[in-house]
Amino acid sequence: MPTVSMTVNGKSATGQVENRTLLVEFLREQLGLTGTHVGCDTSQCGACVVHLDGMSVKSCSLLAVQAEGRAVTTIEGLAQDREQHPLQAAFKEHHALQCGFCTPGMVMSALDLLRRQSDPSEAEIRDWLEGNLCRCTGYHNIVKAIHAAAQGGRGQA
């Protein structure tokens, strides 16, 4: 079986995988990073969004071997010294989650947006979330939380 090595949340991670092992499977099953979720498994829902070299990607549509030598950030990598990342804090403050299943993907996706655009409009936020599905909140508070994090100038992680 091939060995893969990558940096995950700043630490080097190595494991034995099959060529067909998905990145999300490697993260969840081998590294125990279960914050990254699998929702639809058909690349629609965005619950599995992580960052690959700083860009948001769907880890259910990427092979672990494709991430060889690259840097992956998951939701577990955002909080520093047990302090929530400002986007996480904004999601909490604005009640941007109910069941929480989509939240890791929402936060990782939103972080990519805020790194590109420090102060997106509501329409831009909604457009950006095209690849993230939430079945509880109706998106309204998610958009509010992202907007608040951006206005606070706190999207730059």
Add this chain to the structure above:
Amino acid sequence: MYDFNYHRPASLDDAARQLAAADAKLVAGGMTLIPTMKQRLASPSDLIDLAGIAGLEAISDAGDAIVVGAMATHAAVAGDPAVQAKIPALGALAAGIGDPQVRNRGTLGGSIANNDPAADYPAALVGLGATVRTDRREIAADEFFTGLFETALEQTEIITAAVFPVPDLATYVKFPNPASRYAIVGVFVARGPAGIRVAVTGAGPCVYRAREMEQALASDFSADALDAIAVSADGLNGDIHASADYRAHLVGVMAKRAVAACG
């Protein structure tokens, strides 16, 4: 997903050699192929990842043309200053594919090699009269897309870039499937060195040129010039999202909107 042999060659020559294996497939961004493999609708023996070949992702300004490397992602094309300055319609098309995460991985080469009947890029290539560059030759877009998921590529041939001549005017308008953002119908209209072109995607089994519309626009480049043209539903796609009749109607509407937006 069935297992496979994985290769990440560092050169086109190595990739072409590995591609000669029976049932080998190239993977670029993998945004179509990997989900297809997960559903076991594809089960290649060997997967050859083009990500290790340096330079395939380059986008360059060649003066009267923009050269987009096969591994350029949709996000890179959408954000490229030369694309935005010279062919904004191409940048807007790339910015409207799928969702941000798909655009961060999906590539031009992958899209055109797959030739999905509802993909956006084939309309841009045919609409702008682009040329597909491979590891061995150049193929005019008009000859490249040959049918439903079919192209003129040979078994071991690898796309390296697409060369887009800079038009005077161009617009792409699509009626997206609201879930996938694939085109139910998309129309790319351009006027430039390749003449007046109207390329339609999503409607039929493969991108095609609406010649009657092109002729009408040649004498009068206005949305009104398309009023008299009735689009036939013969041979168009019908599915749960839209009937052939509805798609035929949308071809006319999208074409008029595209021409109007060119002005």
